Amino acid sequence: MTDTAISSAPPADRGRTGRMIVYAVVFAIGLALAFAPFLFQDVRSSQVAARICVFIVLAASYDLLIGYTGIVSFAHTMFFGLGAYGAAIALKGMGPGWSAVLVGGGAGVIVAIVLAVLIGVLSLRVKAIFFAMVTLAAASVMMVLASQFSQFTGGEDGIVYKAPDLFKPAAKLLTDGDGKVLKLFGVSMNGKIAAYYFVFLCCFVLFLALIRIVRSPLGTVLEAIRENEMRAEAIGYRVVAYRTSVFVIAAVIASLAGTVWAVWLKYTGPETTLSFAIMIDILLMVVIGGMGTMVGAVIGVVLMSLAQFYLKDLMEAASSATANIPLVPNLLDPDRWLLWLGILFILLVYFFPAGIAGTLMKKGSHR
Amino acid sequence: MTAPSIETRDLTIRFGGHTAVDAVSCAFQPGELTVIVGPNGAGKTTYFSLISGQLAPSEGRILKGGDDITRLSPSARAKAGIGRAFQLTNLFPKLSVLENVRLAVQAKHGIGPRLFRPASSFRTVADKAYQHLKATRLDDVAGLPAAALPHGDQRKLEVALLLAMEPDIFMFDEPTAGMSVDEAPVILELIDEIRKDTSKTVLLVEHKMDVVRALADRIIVLNNGELVADGPPEEVIAMPIVREIYLGIPADEAAA
Ligand SMILES: Nc1ncnc2c1ncn2[C@@H]1O[C@H](COP(=O)(O)OP(=O)(O)O)[C@@H](O)[C@H]1O
Ligand SMILES: [Mg+2]
Numbered sequence: 001m002t003d004t005a006i007s008s009a010p011p012a013d014r015g016r017t018g019r020m021i022v023y024a025v026v027f028a029i030g031l032a033l034a035f036a037p038f039l040f041q042d043v044r045s046s047q048v049a050a051r052i053c054v055f056i057v058l059a060a061s062y063d064l065l066i067g068y069t070g071i072v073s074f075a076h077t078m079f080f081g082l083g084a085y086g087a088a089i090a091l092k093g094m095g096p097g098w099s100a101v102l103v104g105g106g107a108g109v110i111v112a113i114v115l116a117v118l119i120g121v122l123s124l125r126v127k128a129i130f131f132a133m134v135t136l137a138a139a140s141v142m143m144v145l146a147s148q149f150s151q152f153t154g155g156e157d158g159i160v161y162k163a164p165d166l167f168k169p170a171a172k173l174l175t176d177g178d179g180k181v182l183k184l185f186g187v188s189m190n191g192k193i194a195a196y197y198f199v200f201l202c203c204f205v206l207f208l209a210l211i212r213i214v215r216s217p218l219g220t221v222l223e224a225i226r227e228n229e230m231r232a233e234a235i236g237y238r239v240v241a242y243r244t245s246v247f248v249i250a251a252v253i254a255s256l257a258g259t260v261w262a263v264w265l266k267y268t269g270p271e272t273t274l275s276f277a278i279m280i281d282i283l284l285m286v287v288i289g290g291m292g293t294m295v296g297a298v299i300g301v302v303l304m305s306l307a308q309f310y311l312k313d314l315m316e317a318a319s320s321a322t323a324n325i326p327l328v329p330n331l332l333d334p335d336r337w338l339l340w341l342g343i344l345f346i347l348l349v350y351f352f353p354a355g356i357a358g359t360l361m362k363k364g365s366h367r
Numbered sequence: 368m369t370a371p372s373i374e375t376r377d378l379t380i381r382f383g384g385h386t387a388v389d390a391v392s393c394a395f396q397p398g399e400l401t402v403i404v405g406p407n408g409a410g411k412t413t414y415f416s417l418i419s420g421q422l423a424p425s426e427g428r429i430l431k432g433g434d435d436i437t438r439l440s441p442s443a444r445a446k447a448g449i450g451r452a453f454q455l456t457n458l459f460p461k462l463s464v465l466e467n468v469r470l471a472v473q474a475k476h477g478i479g480p481r482l483f484r485p486a487s488s489f490r491t492v493a494d495k496a497y498q499h500l501k502a503t504r505l506d507d508v509a510g511l512p513a514a515a516l517p518h519g520d521q522r523k524l525e526v527a528l529l530l531a532m533e534p535d536i537f538m539f540d541e542p543t544a545g546m547s548v549d550e551a552p553v554i555l556e557l558i559d560e561i562r563k564d565t566s567k568t569v570l571l572v573e574h575k576m577d578v579v580r581a582l583a584d585r586i587i588v589l590n591n592g593e594l595v596a597d598g599p600p601e602e603v604i605a606m607p608i609v610r611e612i613y614l615g616i617p618a619d620e621a622a623a
Binding site: 217220221223224227228230231232233234235236237238239 | 419421440441442443445446451453457458459460461462466469470471473474475492528531532
């Protein structure tokens with residue numbers, strides 16, 4: 001008996017330290033994002049930080065579908081786009097202001113709910129592969145619509161508009177005695193700061209809501225449906241109703257994330273919201289972070305975003321540093337960054353088969 | 368007379384040309400434990416699947432307390448009080464033993480859709496789940512993923528899920544198959560407990576004759592999907608046809 005006690009202790013222990021590491025990393029990322037404007041003061045960094053915030057929500061809400069419930073959807077960017085275009089069209093039409101954000105964001109959410117219910121009720125009964133195809137079709141139709149109705153959507157060019165006045169760079173949040181913008185730790189308390197914290201706080205709240213959902217009784221039911229749909233139904237859960245509800249919840253959260261993104265960017269177009277390239281990004285982020293973990297989304301998004309934004313720079317530096325060595329600088333040429341990104345992914349998937357958080361926390365890897 | 372707790376009328380299902388359950392009409396009363404016997408492939412498990420709704424019949428009807436439930440979904444039947452433990456273990460493998468049982472308790476108490484509260488804060492649900500784990504002697508392994516349990520414990524968990532559903536109708540499909548000699552009595556005692564509750568109906572598929580003798584109020588025999596015998600245990604066990612198909616003894620020898 002002592003035998004089993006000894007042999008079973010280490011894996012459980014490894015799971016615990018792994019969990020500690022994951023939570024520590026996620027906490028550190030949270031802190032870095034919370035103080036990003038003070039820690040990284042250039043324009044590019046604030047863009048990266050805001051994108052990370054929005055994509056954490058987007059990837060986490062996608063994890064709710066694919067990781068927790070086992071629903072494969074390709075329409076997540078469609079819902080993201082609905083929220084973004086809603087806000088963009090309203091801000092363009094009604095002029096910059098909070099009412100435009102509310103009306104546009106609200107309209108995006110309503111359309112997202114209607115579409116999610118329709119897609120869910122019509123096709124969540126059928127096989128997963130058909131459902132995935134239906135979402136793919138819906139997303140394609142939405143892209144065509146966005147480019148066809150160019151008088152509303154700006155077509156391929158997208159829409160440029162102004163954000164609410166509070167977010168204008170000239171806006172003064174805090175002033176010193178002379179009525180000039182106050183600087184805190186060398187950072188001007190202007191509209192840029194306000195815009196970043198608007199993004200950060202909205203995303204923080206949405207992410208907490210997602211965490212709440214997966215820790216609630218509903219979260220366990222979703223996992224049960226993923227694990228064994230037939231038994232979940234047999235103990236009294238209406239599987240189709242649960243699937244449809246979670247599809248709607250994920251759609252609403254994606255749509256809200258889209259609105260936040262649109263307000264931050266002051267531009268909305270197919271490339272920033274609807275494109276399949278973003279859909280693939282989200283999928284990779286969730287897979288790399290660890291499906292069915294929520295916190296994995298945080299790690300996946302940060303890794304991917306940093307790689308996408310900074311790998312080229314890093315390679316540029318490495319390439320010039322190795323300029324005297326044959327062949328190496330060619331391999332490290334910044335134009336080959338996608339190749340290296342690909343190699344990075346393959347290595348990650350190889351060493352972390354359940355995603356980084358998933359593998360470290362020993363989630364989904366008991367067998 | 369009150370309506371039987373569960374009744375099937377001419378219940379039939381065909382798979383292609385093969386009739387797995389063939390016009391079975393049978394009624395079960397509250398407070399009654401019926402053992403269903405029959406050789407492998409007789410249609411016992413299929414009969415259960417028809418009653419609990421995983422399969423839709425080709426013909427015939429199913430009534431619960433006089434109401435037609437033939438068209439209800441499996442979840443609706445579970446809510447209506449029909450519970451089933453599966454012959455082939457059918458759990459949520461990556462979830463913990465406690466979560467497995469908690470899910471069933473949660474479904475019964477209607478808090479599945481609750482969103483913004485941690486699952487662990489529903490005390491009564493957790494307490495109930497623990498009670499069922501204690502009853503099935505699984506409380507020591509509550510935190511392990513179901514997939515990590517040895518076979519015998521998985522069978523017990525299968526039963527714990529059924530208990531947690533708190534149904535009126537319990538269907539056990541060879542609950543002790545593959546269990547060790549010291550594990551089986553725990554389950555059999557639990558079934559005996561349920562039997563003593565006169566409001567519950569128990570259907571039990573079981574092969575071991577000593578168990579059948581100890582528990583059965585009534586035995587029905589299925590063969591090739593047909594109901595071939597139905598009656599008190601001593602009577603049915605003594606029938607030549609039962610001895611022939613069930614014990615593999617030719618009828619003339621059995622009579623001798
Ligand atoms: N889903 C199915 N498709 C086709 N044939 C099936 C299916 N389920 C059961 N059968 C057949 O129905 C018959 C009865 O099976 P089953 O109910 O499992 O028998 P038992 O539980 O009495 O051993 C068997 O011949 C089996 O092969
Ligand atoms: Mg069987």
